[in-house]
Structure formats: C-alpha cells, structure tokens
Amino acid sequence: MIRTALVIGGGIAGPVTAMALHRAGIRATVHxxxxxxxxxxxxxxxxAPNGMDALDLLGLAxxxxxFGVPMTAIEMQDxxxxxxxxxxNPPGVPPMQxxxxxxxxxxxxxxxxxxxxxxxxxxxxxxxxETPEGVTAHFADGTTATADVLVGADGIRSTVRTLIDxxxxxxxHAGLISFGAKVRDSGLPCTGGRMPMSFGKQAFLGYQxxxxxxxxxxxxxxxxxxxxxxxxxxxxxxxxxxxLRPKFAGDRxxxxxxxxxxDPADLVVVGSVENMPRVAHWSxxxxxxxxxxxxxxxxxxxxxxxxxxxxxxxxxRCLRDLPYGEAFAAxxxxxxxxxxxxxxxxxxxxxxxxxxxxxxxxxxxxxxxxSRLAKPERMAWMFDHRIEWDAPVPAV
Numbered sequence: 001m002i003r004t005a006l007v008i009g010g011g012i013a014g015p016v017t018a019m020a021l022h023r024a025g026i027r028a029t030v031h032x033x034x035x036x037x038x039x040x041x042x043x044x045x046x047x048a049p050n051g052m053d054a055l056d057l058l059g060l061a062x063x064x065x066x067f068g069v070p071m072t073a074i075e076m077q078d079x080x081x082x083x084x085x086x087x088x089n090p091p092g093v094p095p096m097q098x099x100x101x102x103x104x105x106x107x108x109x110x111x112x113x114x115x116x117x118x119x120x121x122x123x124x125x126x127x128x129x130e131t132p133e134g135v136t137a138h139f140a141d142g143t144t145a146t147a148d149v150l151v152g153a154d155g156i157r158s159t160v161r162t163l164i165d166x167x168x169x170x171x172x173h174a175g176l177i178s179f180g181a182k183v184r185d186s187g188l189p190c191t192g193g194r195m196p197m198s199f200g201k202q203a204f205l206g207y208q209x210x211x212x213x214x215x216x217x218x219x220x221x222x223x224x225x226x227x228x229x230x231x232x233x234x235x236x237x238x239x240x241x242x243x244l245r246p247k248f249a250g251d252r253x254x255x256x257x258x259x260x261x262x263d264p265a266d267l268v269v270v271g272s273v274e275n276m277p278r279v280a281h282w283s284x285x286x287x288x289x290x291x292x293x294x295x296x297x298x299x300x301x302x303x304x305x306x307x308x309x310x311x312x313x314x315x316x317r318c319l320r321d322l323p324y325g326e327a328f329a330a331x332x333x334x335x336x337x338x339x340x341x342x343x344x345x346x347x348x349x350x351x352x353x354x355x356x357x358x359x360x361x362x363x364x365x366x367x368x369x370x371s372r373l374a375k376p377e378r379m380a381w382m383f384d385h386r387i388e389w390d391a392p393v394p395a396v
Contacts, residue, residue: 002026002319002327004147006137008125009154010034012105013291013308015112015119017153019058020316022115030112031123031137031145033154037109043180043268044216045104046071047097049089050385051306054313057389063107068097071208072193079201079251086194090380095193096302098208098216100182104305125159128287135286149324150287151315153308156276158293164284171274171296173226176204178270179219179240181262186215188254198255202247205255217258219244220273229271237264278340283328290315295339303342303382311335313387321393333396342382 003026007018010032018028047055047068055061072095073088089095112119124140128150136146152160161168188209197206207217221244232240241259248255276296282289291308314334318327 002148002324004028004134004149005319006031006135006145006147006150008137008150008152008160009158009291009293010109010119010121011153011155012101012108012305013153013155013293013312015108015117016055016058016060016309017151017290017312017315018117019060019108019112019115020312021151021319022117023058024316024320026148026316026319028117028151029145029147030117030119031125031139032119032121033124035122037105037121043101043178043270044098044218045101045305046302047099047104048303048306049094049096049383051303051309052094052097053386054306054309057313057387060108060111063111064099064104065097067103067107068099069208069210070095070193071098071195073195075194075196077196077198077253079199079253081198081252084199089383093380093383098195125154125163128160128163130285130287148286149319152287152289152293153291153312154293156274156292156296158289160287161279161289161293164287164289165279165281168279168281169277171276174273174275175222175224176220176273177223177227177232178273179221179244180268180270181217181258181266183215183217183258183261183266184263186213186254186258186261188213188215188257196253198251198253200248200251200253200255202250203244203255205248205251205253207254207258215258217255217262219247219255221247223272226272226274229269232269232271235269237267237269240269241267276343282332282336286324288315288328288331295335295343297339297343307339307342310385310387311339313389317387317389318393322395326395327393329396330393334393338385 005021005026005028007014007028007030010030014030018030021028052061073086075086076084125137126140127138129136134146134148135150136144138144152158156171186209190211191209195208204220209215245256245259279294282294290311297304315331318331
C-alpha cells in the first residue's frame, strides 16, 4: 500500500498532484528546484472545461474560477480580417477560462499550503536510488528525501524523465517563438468573450478584448532556429515590440494598435514554442511522470494545464487502488491515447502557423472548408471528459 510520495516540481502539475494524492490518502511533499516562488512568472493560458472538471474533483475549481475570464469561441481569420471559421465548445459544455499562469500558480500554491501540503524550495533533483522499501531522492544541496514512490512533475525538461529513461527525447522546436501581453487600454471594442485569431502574412495573432477595453494578446512568430526564453530575454522588451510591429504592416487586424499600446514592462517573452515528442516510458520501478514531463502539447493546444490536472487526478486514483507497478500501468493505459491524440492535433496547428506565404494561403483555404463541415459535437471527446473519482481502478 502506498502511503507517501515525493513530487518533483512545484509549478502547476506538482501542487495539483500532491493535493490529488492527499485526497487518495497518500502523504506527498513537493520539492521545487528554484529557491523562490514564481508568483509573477508566466503568460496567459486557458483552462478547458475538462480541466475545470478535474480541478472540481479536488475542490479547486471554485478558488480558481474568479481569476478566469470566459472564452466562448475562437474566430479564425486571415490576414485581412476575413472570417475563416468559428470554433466553440459543444452544446452544454461550459466555455474555456482564460487566465494568467501567475494567478493559477498562486492559487494552487496557497491552497496546497492550506491543506497541509509541504512545498520545499531549493531542491534540485540530481539522482534517485530505489530499494525494495522505497525510493530516495538526492538533491543538489546534499539533502535527501525518501518515500514509497517518486512523481516527476518537473515539466518539459524533466530530470525525472531522464532518470527513468536516459534515452528519452527532449522538447522539439515547433518553428515559432511566442510573445504575449496585457494591454490596459486597447482602444478596441469588446470581443464579447470571443478570441479572434488571424493568420497574418508574417505572423500569427490571437487577442481578446474585455468590457473595460483592456485586452490580452499573443503572437507566434515563425523562427527557424530554436530560441530559449533566456536567449529571447536578452533582447529588451521595447526592441521586441519594435521588431514585431512591422510583421503586421500588411495585415488588416488590430495587431499594430495592440503592440503600440503595450507597455514594454507588460510584455511576456516566452521564446520557442515547443512540442514534446512521444515519451516511450512514463514509469520505471517506483518513479512515474505526470503533466508536461510525460505529455506536453504546445501552447497552441489550449490543453496543457488541463491535461496535467487530469493526469494528476488519474494517477492518484490508480495509486489509491493498486500496488505501484500495476497503478503506473493502469494510469498510462488511461491517459496515453487521449493525450497523444491532442498532441497530434496541436502539431498540425503549429505547422500551419509556421508555414510560409504560399502555405498560409493554402491553410486558410483548408480551414475555411473544414469549418463548414466541422460540428462542435465532434470535439466533445476533448472537452466533455469526466473522471469518475469514486469508481475503482481495475488492473490492466
């Protein structure tokens, strides 16, 4: 019977995993590599209805909800602002929630503390040693910690993933670099909960304007070579804004107005948009992966955080009901087909965004044709996904 767990990584997936394990009767401690918290770090993200449902199972949806703004539909446009199609949630499914990563991180961290989950900072994992009785994590500061199992929630550059499989792949550059910002006064009319997204001649734009004329925007800029966030941030924010503005000179969208009204201090420089190739091994012995460490769709999916929460809940269910070896097998059986289907769809989106001028015209034509045939009900498998917490998990 599993009684204790070490969770490596204190971002989004880590605290949620620890709270899910706590609900399953397993005492978990979170070990975060960085010395301090990340209260002001990160860009905008979406929590899909399936992610909110998974949070609700842990009593976390209500603390998170006040920080989200509903996104009722995505309206795809071409460079001239012409409508290519609109994609919304299936009938009866709530809208997605648009929020800032920093807000979500802070709420989850505070809620974990309130529930008695300990988060230790400055604990950079370097190795793990297994015995018949448990697994011991060794940290860079010379300390150790031991528990029944170790969960890698340490993101797309996971150390735990390489401990499980030294040949595991790392993230792949999607041919785009990304930026985002809040704008306090966009001077634009409210988009009514909709997010227009346009395939510009040289870059991809998404934005949403709220009732008070404030707005959120993001840009995916084709960029052949990968660029880490640290490399991208060596260029001052004002210089990036000056570089982005002419990319939309030939477009009939509000991109230039949004860029002009952006305070450089509010620009979030993300760096490369990355896809995670298929991870062959999610577990080994007493170690297992969760969230982006196992399955990382790029930000184009709108599902990264939601899939991480789903996996945290399913992993906790499996460890509640089965010995760890059988639990890890059942967890992967439940999760892998779903997440890989979503990742495949996201990879196709990124190729369209990174395409050249001819490819962009072809993509717009195909998108217009697809939108006429697509029915929201066909996306129910993605958004209307519910986990039965109380149902026992059978061995695979």
